Each structure stands twice: as C-alpha cells, then as structure tokens.
Amino acid sequence: MKRGALLLAAALALAGCQSALFSDARGESDKLAAQAGFARQSVRAGSFELLSYARLRPGADELVVYLESDGRAWIDRTTRSPDPTPTEPLVLRLATIDRAASVAYLARPCQFLAPEQLRRCADSYWTSARFAEEVVAATDAAIAALKRQAGAQRISLVGYSGGGTLALLVAARRTDVANIVTVVAPLDHAAWTRAMNVSALSGSLNPTSYLARLSDIRQRHLVGRDDKVVPPTLAADFVRRLGPGANARVVPVDGYTHTCCWDRTWHALVEQARRD
Numbered sequence: 036m037k038r039g040a041l042l043l044a045a046a047l048a049l050a051g052c053q054s055a056l057f058s059d060a061r062g063e064s065d066k067l068a069a070q071a072g073f074a075r076q077s078v079r080a081g082s083f084e085l086l087s088y089a090r091l092r093p094g095a096d097e098l099v100v101y102l103e104s105d106g107r108a109w110i111d112r113t114t115r116s117p118d119p120t121p122t123e124p125l126v127l128r129l130a131t132i133d134r135a136a137s138v139a140y141l142a143r144p145c146q147f148l149a150p151e152q153l154r155r156c157a158d159s160y161w162t163s164a165r166f167a168e169e170v171v172a173a174t175d176a177a178i179a180a181l182k183r184q185a186g187a188q189r190i191s192l193v194g195y196s197g198g199g200t201l202a203l204l205v206a207a208r209r210t211d212v213a214n215i216v217t218v219v220a221p222l223d224h225a226a227w228t229r230a231m232n233v234s235a236l237s238g239s240l241n242p243t244s245y246l247a248r249l250s251d252i253r254q255r256h257l258v259g260r261d262d263k264v265v266p267p268t269l270a271a272d273f274v275r276r277l278g279p280g281a282n283a284r285v286v287p288v289d290g291y292t293h294t295c296c297w298d299r300t301w302h303a304l305v306e307q308a309r310r311d
Contacts, residue, residue: 036086041224044185045097045099046082046145048061048079048150050254052070056285058118059087059148060121060122060124060147061086063124064071064086064088064124064127064147065077067124067127067128067131068088068090068127068131068140070131071089071090071131071142072089072090073089073131073138074088074089074090074159075088075089075291076088076089076235077088078141078174078177078180078181080172080173080174080177080178081169081172081173081213082169083144083145083156083169083170083173083203084148084152084171084311085141085142085144085174085177086141086142086146086147087139087140087141087142087177087181088127088130088139088216089137089138089139089140089181089184089185090131090137090138090139091139091184091185092130092136092137092184093135094186094187095135095186095187095192095309096182096183096187096188096189096191097135097136097137097187097188097189097192097210097213097295098137098138098139098182098189098190098191098193099137099138099139099190099193100127100134100138100140100141100178100181100190100192100193101123101126101129101133101138101139101140101141101193101194101195101198101257102141102174102192102193102194102198102199102201102202102205103118103140103143103146103193103195104121104125104126104143104195104196104197104207105119105143105161105165105196105197105198106119106121106143106146106161106196107119107120107121107122108161108162109162111276112215112233115134115158115162115243116161117153117158118148118153118160119143119145119146119160119161120146120147120148121146123294124151125139125195125289125294125297126195126198127140127296128298128301129193129218129301129305131194132298132301132302132305133301133302133305134306135168135191137185137187138180139185141157141177141178141181143158143174143197143198143201144156144160144166144170144173144174145158147241148237152157159238162236163234163235163236163237163239164236164237164238164239165236165239166197166200166201166204166224166236166239166240166241167238167240168240169182170201170302171201171204171205171208171240172180173207173211174201174244175205175208178190178192178209181237182211188211188253189211189212189213190209190212190213191213191214191215191216191309192205192214192215192216192298193214193215193216193217193218193255193268193305194210194215194216194218194220195217195218195219195220195297196219196220196221196264196265196293197220197221198216198217198220199217199218199219199220199221199222199256200217200220200221200222200224200242202215202217202220203217203222203242203245203249204240204242206248206252207242207245207248207249208248212252212255213252213253214252214254214255214309215253215254215255216254216255216256216257216305216309217254217255217256217257217261217263217270218257218297219258219259219293219297220256220259220265220268221265222256222269222270222273223241223242223272223276224239224241224271225241225243226269226273227265227266227269229263230266230269231264237277242273243273243276246276246277246278248284249277249281250277250278250280250281251281251282252276252282252283253282253283253297254274254277254281254283254284255283255286255308255309255311256270256273256274256283256284256285256286257282257286257288257297257304257308258270258287258288259287259288259290259291259292259293259295260288260289260290260291260293261290261292262291262292262293263285263292263293264292264293265293267285271285274298286304286307286308288304
C-alpha cells in the first residue's frame with residue numbers, strides 16, 4: 036500500500052515536471068520567435084507532429100531550414116530523460132539571427148509535446164533511434180512541406196549538434212539541397228559513441244552510409260576547438276572520408292565549446308560559411 040502510494044506520488048511529480056518543462060520551453064520559444072517575426076506552426080509528418088517556426092518571404096528562391104539538436108536526451112550517462120525538449124532555445128536563436136530571406140526552424144520528433152502527446156512517443160526516438168529511418172523520413176517530409184509553403188526552389192540546411200547529423204541524412208535523399216552548414220555535429224555517430232565511450236545508436240542511420248551521395252553537396256562543418264562533447268577531430272575524419280573531390284571542409288572556431296558561444300557571432304559565422 037505504502038509502496039503504491041510512493042509510486043503514484045513519483046508519477047504525479049514526473050508528470051508535473053514534464054508539464055512545466057513543456058510550458059516553459061514552448062513559452063520561451065514562442066516569445067523569441069514572435070519578437071523576430073517568426074510564425075509558429077505544427078507540421079504533421081508521418082506519425083510525428085513537428086514544431087516549426089518560420090519567417091517566409093514570397094518569391095525567395097532558397098529556404099534555410101535550421102534543425103534542432105537532440106535536446107535533453109539523457110539526464111546523466113545512465114538515465115534517460117523523460118522529455119527530449121531542449122531547455123535552451125539556442126538553435127531557434129541562431130535561426131532568428133540569420134538574415135536570409137526565408138528561414139524556418141524545425142524541432143525534432145517528440146520535442147515540445149504536451150505530456151499526453153509525449154506518452155505516445157517512444158523514448159528510443161531521442162536515444163538509440165534518434166536517427167531512425169522514420170525520424171529521417173518525417174524530417175524530410177516536413178522540410179518538403181515548408182519548401183512548398185515558401186515557394187522556394189532549393190534548400191539550405193543548418194544543423195546544430197545532432198541536428199547536423201540529421202541534416203546530412205536528409206540531404207542524402209534529396210536533390211534540392213544546395214548547402215549544408217553543421218555546428219558541433221557528430222557527423223559519424225558511430226565514431227562519436229566510440230570516442231565518448233557511450234552506447235552505440237543501434238537503431239539509427241549513419242551519414243557514413245551515404246558518402247557517395249553527400250560528396251556532391253557543398254558542406255561547411257563548424258567545430259569548437261574547446262568542444263569536449265563532440266571532439267572536433269571527428270569532423271575532419273568525416274570530411275576526409277568524403278574524398279578529395281568533395282566541396283566540404285571543417286571550420287574550427289577558437290575558444291568555442293559545444294554550447295558557447297555560437298549565438299554571439301552567428302551572423303558573421305554563417306555568412307562566411309556560405310561565402311567561402
């Protein structure tokens with residue numbers, strides 16, 4: 036009897052924390068987006084409902100799509116997070132700084148969901164299967180819907196951390212991606228999990244399986260020289276595997292870590308990545 040009461044209390048506490056996280060994260064993101072002229076919408080893609088914010092200009096040839104990171108996938112090395120919603124809207128902030136004509140932000144599956152929706156989302160989609168076929172397909176479908184809405188002819192993808200890995204996987208199945216910019220991304224997640232001595236993402240696709248398709252797409256991979264989460268050498272290894280003919284290179288940034296300080300100089304960094 037006492038044990039059942041304790042379990043019920045723990046469940047109620049967890050539900051309350053999830054509800055508060057959803058409310059705080061959505062509220063902060065809504066405010067940031069509105070201040071920058073981005074409109075919120077929900078994009079249905081496969082079995083997922085993906086949150087998007089977009090500032091679109093009719094007639095713009097290119098749509099820039101920012102892909103969110105893995106978010107809060109783990110609480111610590113052994114405890115899965117009950118909600119993968121990012122606690123800090125860094126990727127959305129980067130999108131709002133971007134001065135391209137048409138810009139959209141796209142959250143990952145299972146992020147920014149109300150507690151009752153989140154219960155229907157398997158936690159493998161933010162842990163071992165964060166790059167599963169259905170995740171990549173849903174992201175691809177959502178980008179296609181945003182592109183139609185924008186009336187754009189081509190896509191430019193910007194992905195932060197795991198969002199960069201997803202950007203490569205999406206680009207490998209599209210013919211309209213003109214440019215990819217990743218930031219502190221584990222481009223080869225198998226090499227990353229080995230380097231960090233963490234569990235392999237066994238239910239996930241890996242960009243290394245699509246090197247031939249990716250080698251023709253222009254890529255700039257920004258890394259922080261002081262990043263302890265995703266060692267910057269991993270990006271260089273990935274670019275080497277693309278081959279000497281690939282239009283891809285690594286852009287190291289002195290003094291930057293995995294989270295600091297990308298939004299401080301983002302306009303200059305992303306513009307340079309597109310021009311060089």
